[in-house]
Amino acid sequence: MNQNEIVAALSAAIGAEQVLHDDTSRAHFSHDLFHSGLPPACVVVPRTPEDVVDAVRVATTAGHPVVPRGGGMSYTGGYVANDDKAVMFDLRRLDRVLEIDEVNRFVTVEADCTWAKLHEALAAKGLRTPYWGPLSGKKATIGGTLSQNSVFFGSVRHGSAAESVLSVDVVLADGACASRLGW
Ligand SMILES: Cc1cc2nc3c(=O)[nH]c(=O)nc-3n(C[C@H](O)[C@H](O)[C@H](O)COP(=O)(O)OP(=O)(O)OC[C@H]3O[C@@H](n4cnc5c(N)ncnc54)[C@H](O)[C@@H]3O)c2cc1C
The missing domain is CATH 3.30.43.10 (Uridine Diphospho-n-acetylenolpyruvylglucosamine Reductase, domain 2)
Known part of the structure; x- marks a missing residue:
C-alpha cells in the first residue's frame, strides 16, 4: 500500500x-x-x-x-x-500497573509502563522488583528493556531484566496474541 x-x-x-x-x-x-x-x-x-x-x-x-x-x-x-x-x-499509552499481588509477590504491568512508575507504585508498599530498571528508567519502559535485556547496578545480585520476569503476552507478526509465554 x-x-x-x-x-x-x-x-x-x-x-x-x-x-x-x-x-x-x-x-x-x-x-x-x-x-x-x-x-x-x-x-x-x-x-x-x-x-x-x-x-x-x-x-x-x-x-x-x-x-x-x-x-x-x-x-x-x-x-x-x-x-x-x-x-x-x-506504545507509551500502554503504561498501567495492572496488579500488585503482595501475597504471591508478583506484579502485572502493561508493556510500556516505565520502571520509575513501577518503582513508585511498589515503594509505596515497601516492595521492589529484584531487577529495578536501567539508569534511564524514568523514561525507559519495561517492554523496551526486556527487548534489550538490560542490566544495571544490582544485576550481579539480582540478574538482568528478563530474570525478574515470570511471563509475557506477545503480539506476533500476524497479529495473533500469544498469551503468557513463561520461562
Ligand atoms: C542516560 C541513559 C542511561 C541508560 N542506562 C542504561 C542502563 O543502566 N542499563 C542498560 O542496559 N541500558 C541503559 N540505557 C540504554 C536504554 O535506555 C535501555 O536499553 C532501555 O531499556 C531502553 O528502553 P526503552 O523503553 O527506551 O526502549 P526503546 O529504546 O524504545 O526500544 C528498545 C528496543 O526495544 C524494542 N521495543 C520497545 N518496546 C517494545 C515492546 N513493547 N515489545 C517488543 N519490543 C519493544 C524496540 O524496537 C527497540 O529495539 C541507557 C540509555 C541512556 C540514554
Missing part, C-alpha cells in the same frame, strides 16, 4: 486519532539517540493491547514492516526502521 492507503486502513481499524502521519511526527520517530533513518509511513499510538493486535494485523497483512518503540531511550538503532513503508508503534 502507499502511505495514504495504509493510513486509511489503520484508521478504519483502530480510529484516525491513533494514527499519526504528519511530517513532524514521522521525523521525530525516524531516529533514536544516535541513529537516524527514514521516516516511517506512519506512527500508531494504541490505547489498548487489542488496538495493537488489530493494527499489527492490518499492517503486516498489507506487507508493511512493524516496529515497536518504548521510551525511545536506546541508542543502538533497534527501533530505527530505515524503511518508509514501516509502521511504527509508539
Whole structure:
C-alpha cells in the first residue's frame, strides 16, 4: 500500500486519532539517540493491547514492516526502521500497573509502563522488583528493556531484566496474541 492507503486502513481499524502521519511526527520517530533513518509511513499510538493486535494485523497483512518503540531511550538503532513503508508503534499509552499481588509477590504491568512508575507504585508498599530498571528508567519502559535485556547496578545480585520476569503476552507478526509465554 502507499502511505495514504495504509493510513486509511489503520484508521478504519483502530480510529484516525491513533494514527499519526504528519511530517513532524514521522521525523521525530525516524531516529533514536544516535541513529537516524527514514521516516516511517506512519506512527500508531494504541490505547489498548487489542488496538495493537488489530493494527499489527492490518499492517503486516498489507506487507508493511512493524516496529515497536518504548521510551525511545536506546541508542543502538533497534527501533530505527530505515524503511518508509514501516509502521511504527509508539506504545507509551500502554503504561498501567495492572496488579500488585503482595501475597504471591508478583506484579502485572502493561508493556510500556516505565520502571520509575513501577518503582513508585511498589515503594509505596515497601516492595521492589529484584531487577529495578536501567539508569534511564524514568523514561525507559519495561517492554523496551526486556527487548534489550538490560542490566544495571544490582544485576550481579539480582540478574538482568528478563530474570525478574515470570511471563509475557506477545503480539506476533500476524497479529495473533500469544498469551503468557513463561520461562
Ligand atoms: C542516560 C541513559 C542511561 C541508560 N542506562 C542504561 C542502563 O543502566 N542499563 C542498560 O542496559 N541500558 C541503559 N540505557 C540504554 C536504554 O535506555 C535501555 O536499553 C532501555 O531499556 C531502553 O528502553 P526503552 O523503553 O527506551 O526502549 P526503546 O529504546 O524504545 O526500544 C528498545 C528496543 O526495544 C524494542 N521495543 C520497545 N518496546 C517494545 C515492546 N513493547 N515489545 C517488543 N519490543 C519493544 C524496540 O524496537 C527497540 O529495539 C541507557 C540509555 C541512556 C540514554
